[in-house]
Amino acid sequence: MKIAVEGCMHGDLDKVYDTIKYIENTRNIKIDLFLCYGDFQEVAPVPTIFIGGNNEASNYLWELYYGGWAAPNIYFLGYAVVVKFGNIRIDGLSGIYNAHNYCLGWDTMKGHLIRSVYHVREYDVHKLMHLEKLIDIFLSHDWPLSITDYGNWQQLVCCKKTFQSKELLEANLLLKKLRPSYWFSAHLHCKFTALVEHEEGGRVTKFLALDKCLPGRKFLQVVDIDLI
Numbered sequence: 001m002k003i004a005v006e007g008c009m010h011g012d013l014d015k016v017y018d019t020i021k022y023i024e025n026t027r028n029i030k031i032d033l034f035l036c037y038g039d040f041q042e043v044a045p046v047p048t049i050f051i052g053g054n055n056e057a058s059n060y061l062w063e064l065y066y067g068g069w070a071a072p073n074i075y076f077l078g079y080a081v082v083v084k085f086g087n088i089r090i091d092g093l094s095g096i097y098n099a100h101n102y103c104l105g106w107d108t109m110k111g112h113l114i115r116s117v118y119h120v121r122e123y124d125v126h127k128l129m130h131l132e133k134l135i136d137i138f139l140s141h142d143w144p145l146s147i148t149d150y151g152n153w154q155q156l157v158c159c160k161k162t163f164q165s166k167e168l169l170e171a172n173l174l175l176k177k178l179r180p181s182y183w184f185s186a187h188l189h190c191k192f193t194a195l196v197e198h199e200e201g202g203r204v205t206k207f208l209a210l211d212k213c214l215p216g217r218k219f220l221q222v223v224d225i226d227l228i
């Protein structure tokens with residue numbers, strides 16, 4: 001199965017789909033699924049699954065807390081939900097980390113706290129920590145904490161001199177617990193790859209972060225995943 005993955009969308013959906021079509025034509029392949037991991041901000045020619053970042057209409061996504069169709073052929077994965085596409089299990093955690101609101105429950109959505117609707121909650125992380133079956137793909141907007149230790153961080157800092165870490169400790173806990181085959185993140189507007197070897201079970205997680213859709217930027221990549 002060939003899956004196209006993309007970083008921050010920021011409304012440039014037409015450009016991204018044009019790029020997918022270009023890749024299909026030049027490589028003579030068929031893209032089966034498109035994954036966007038945050039900042040989605042349009043009917044899609046390719047089945048599309050996305051999670052929330054910090055630049056969507058959060059009031060609308062809140063109505064789809066457990067996931068659902070945001071538009072024809074475009075599915076919002078929800079705040080902390082697992083779905084299957086074919087034989088592939090896809091998990092995701094919507095939103096970004098905010099220390100002030102992390103421990104709040106969702107029953108506190110009143111007054112100024114309404115602005116925290118796109119902040120990750122401890123409640124959702126704990127739900128995902130109880131998953132028992134293996135995950136093939138995990139989507140998060142924030143990067144897992146210390147993921148840069150498993151890749152070429154020197155090149156990252158060299159290429160993105162304004163790099164500022166916005167990594168999520170709780171995502172690191174999920175990475176170690178769930179040990180997905182692939183982990184895709186966005187938010188920092190740069191491409192970065194890493195390979196995490198887990199001690200338990202000998203599994204390996206391939207991490208990929210991508211840029212946002214701009215000319216000359218690395219915002220889209222096709223990942224070929226074998227169905228078992």
